[in-house]
Amino acid sequence: MECAGNGRGFFKEFMGRVASGTQWRLGAIGVAEWSGVPLAAVLDLARVKRDTPRDVLNVLIEGLDSVKVNRPISLEKALEDGTLLAYAMNGQPLLPDHGFPARAIVPGWVGINNIKWVGRIEVRDHSIDVPTTTTTYVLEGPDYPTKAPLRLQTLKAAIALPWGATLAAGRQAVSGFAWSPVGRISRVDYSLDRGATWRPAPLREPNLPRAWARWDFEWDARPGEHVILTRATDDQGNTQPASIPWNRQGYGYNVPVPHPVKVT
Numbered sequence: 001m002e003c004a005g006n007g008r009g010f011f012k013e014f015m016g017r018v019a020s021g022t023q024w025r026l027g028a029i030g031v032a033e034w035s036g037v038p039l040a041a042v043l044d045l046a047r048v049k050r051d052t053p054r055d056v057l058n059v060l061i062e063g064l065d066s067v068k069v070n071r072p073i074s075l076e077k078a079l080e081d082g083t084l085l086a087y088a089m090n091g092q093p094l095l096p097d098h099g100f101p102a103r104a105i106v107p108g109w110v111g112i113n114n115i116k117w118v119g120r121i122e123v124r125d126h127s128i129d130v131p132t133t134t135t136t137y138v139l140e141g142p143d144y145p146t147k148a149p150l151r152l153q154t155l156k157a158a159i160a161l162p163w164g165a166t167l168a169a170g171r172q173a174v175s176g177f178a179w180s181p182v183g184r185i186s187r188v189d190y191s192l193d194r195g196a197t198w199r200p201a202p203l204r205e206p207n208l209p210r211a212w213a214r215w216d217f218e219w220d221a222r223p224g225e226h227v228i229l230t231r232a233t234d235d236q237g238n239t240q241p242a243s244i245p246w247n248r249q250g251y252g253y254n255v256p257v258p259h260p261v262k263v264t
């Protein structure tokens with residue numbers, strides 16, 4: 001589960017353009033094992049009409065919190081394997097902070113769709129417009145004139161080192177994670193020369209769809225200031241891009257990140 005703004009701080013750090021919101025690097029994400037009831041089974045019991053449009057945002061999920069946070073997903077996504085009303089996390093009943101008694105789990109879509117404390121689900125035969133699809137969680141900027149609502153997260157890779165880490169000279173094992181919103185990670189490459197050349201980093205098991213895949217490589221670290229870039233590719237043929245357009249709310253940053261490392 002990943003915040004839509006994960007990586008937001010890089011718009012300022014590497015593009016020189018500030019995006020509004022918490023200036024995350026790549027820490028606004030977590031991975032867990034969820035247990036629950038398929039949302040499709042609940043909608044089947046509700047006898048949703050067969051001719052209901054499937055590709056528009058028309059299944060509204062609403063929480064019981066004081067502000068009743070809500071957001072619609074498409075019926076197609078609601079019926080997909082893996083979309084759940086979850087009641088357990090890592091084999092234990094949900095804690096109140098995680099949405100007890102039930103929360104939505106919408107794999108691959110941005111975090112706002114995983115509504116906690118679910119109290120109401122509404123299905124309509126047309127798109128449902130709410131602030132989380134018209135004002136917040138939309139792509140807005142010079143390259144996004146239509147303010148399209150966010151759906152999918154973006155493919156990313158991250159190094160498991162503090163930002164600006166200091167390492168001793170010599171052989172170092174560098175490791176990290178990669179994740180895709182639509183499949184398994186098929187490849188991770190790394191660069192020690194700011195992207196001029198790339199080498200493959202071995203992947204480790206387990207490698208599950210839409211979850212962290214671990215990777216690592218050996219580095220003969222020499223004294224000085226360095227940057228390490230990592231770039232993920234998934235089994236659907238997607239690869240992290242070399243650049244993306246800025247957007248006002250800082251969503252979807254997934255350009256390979258030059259992670260600074262000092263070797264002493």
